Amino acid sequence: MLLSIVLPVYNEQEVLPALFAALPPVLERIGCSYELIFIDDGSRDSTRSILNEHAAKDDRIKVLAFSRNFGQQAAITAGLDFANGDAVVVMDADLQDPPELLETMVEQFKKGFDVVSTQRISREGESIFKKATANAFYSFMKKAVDERLPAQCGDFRLFSRGAVQAIRKFREQHRFMRGLVAWLGLRETIVRFHRPARAAGETKYPPWKLVKLAWTAISSFSAMPLRICLSAGIMLTSFGLAYSVYAIYAAIFIKSTTPGWSSLVCFQLLFNGATLTAVGLVGDYVGRIYDEAKQRPLYVLGDSVNVDSSGCAHRVVWINPPDATEAEAPHVFRFEEAKANPARYRKSA
Ligand code: UDP
Numbered sequence: 019m020l021l022s023i024v025l026p027v028y029n030e031q032e033v034l035p036a037l038f039a040a041l042p043p044v045l046e047r048i049g050c051s052y053e054l055i056f057i058d059d060g061s062r063d064s065t066r067s068i069l070n071e072h073a074a075k076d077d078r079i080k081v082l083a084f085s086r087n088f089g090q091q092a093a094i095t096a097g098l099d100f101a102n103g104d105a106v107v108v109m110d111a112d113l114q115d116p117p118e119l120l121e122t123m124v125e126q127f128k129k130g131f132d133v134v135s136t137q138r139i140s141r142e143g144e145s146i147f148k149k150a151t152a153n154a155f156y157s158f159m160k161k162a163v164d165e166r167l168p169a170q171c172g173d174f175r176l177f178s179r180g181a182v183q184a185i186r187k188f189r190e191q192h193r194f195m196r197g198l199v200a201w202l203g204l205r206e207t208i209v210r211f212h213r214p215a216r217a218a219g220e221t222k223y224p225p226w227k228l229v230k231l232a233w234t235a236i237s238s239f240s241a242m243p244l245r246i247c248l249s250a251g252i253m254l255t256s257f258g259l260a261y262s263v264y265a266i267y268a269a270i271f272i273k274s275t276t277p278g279w280s281s282l283v284c285f286q287l288l289f290n291g292a293t294l295t296a297v298g299l300v301g302d303y304v305g306r307i308y309d310e311a312k313q314r315p316l317y318v319l320g321d322s323v324n325v326d327s328s329g330c331a332h333r334v335v336w337i338n339p340p341d342a343t344e345a346e347a348p349h350v351f352r353f354e355e356a357k358a359n360p361a362r363y364r365k366s367a
């Protein structure tokens with residue numbers, strides 16, 4: 019049996035030594051052959067060179083390097099595209115997904131499950147704010163998106179080869195892997211674990227990125243926000259109509275038409291705000307449809323080590339490989355020279 023481990027990495031130079039110390043011994047213990055597929059998601063620190071060093075020594079360590087940062091979900095997609103294993107595990111590189119759990123996950127896989135998900139019983143080293151927002155997110159997703167979305171399950175998951183083949187067929191731009199898995203309805207079991215704090219380095223998910231991921235999750239699986247808008251719109255319009263009837267009645271019969279300037283302003287703001295929010299929301303969905311219509315690749319590979327990626331349609335050949343000579347990349351040399359000698363290349367007035 020071949021076990022593939024897919025590890026998206028983005029600026030993880032601090033944590034990689036700990037990962038390389040912890041992961042291989044666990045895999046040796048499990049006793050099956052394995053491959054580690056690292057997806058370098060456009061890191062700007064020395065992640066790349068650390069990975070290349072390990073890959074040079076061991077051809078079971080494979081590296082796919084993106085041309086820029088495409089995000090963790092795209093990195094997972096690339097990993098699943100290139101994994102050859104009978105079982106494929108997706109895990110974070112920061113040891114928050116404990117490698118020791120792999121043994122249990124493989125046992126469950128051998129029992130015949132297509133997907134082995136992991137559920138966090140506790141979360142160490144995370145702020146109360148993050149825990150609270152995560153809880154709110156999971157319960158909303160369960161109600162709005164899919165009943166089968168288990169709470170507190172991240173992307174740390176084992177897939178059978180069949181499950182991977184099914185997932186590979188989904189090429190949508192705005193991806194939320196957990197949602198896809200729930201949607202597919204594969205035979206799934208859950209292993210529970212205590213999630214430790216990051217072994218080193220910092221989280222790559224600042225709050226705005228989490229909000230973006232949450233919104234992708236909601237909007238790519240549910241039209242509920244649009245329906246909420248519609249209901250709110252109907253409610254506000256009914257209220258407006260009722261108020262108009264009352265205003266006409268008051269003007270004709272009670273003759274108490276006090277200058278209702280302030281209430282008018284309030285209603286104007288309320289209704290205009292609601293309209294703009296609804297239009298913005300629809301605009302966001304339309305934007306997402308536009309993204310899908312373009313059918314762009316989900317990621318672009320820069321290069322790869324120990325993986326044959328020549329067949330990958332979305333691959334760029336570096337114009338400026340680090341060891342290029344002046345004859346091979348004259349424009350790069352000119353650019354470097356211009357940076358060093360700005361005076362020489364300044365535009366004449
Ligand atoms: N990651 C990535 N691309 C990104 C952000 C994160 O490949 O744009 C990787 C990161 O290197 C890590 C995993 O995704 O291996 C999870 O990220 P992180 O640990 O920062 O998230 P958290 O655990 O804080 O939610």
Ligand code: MG
Nearest residue numbers: 110112114216
């Ligand atoms: Mg983490």
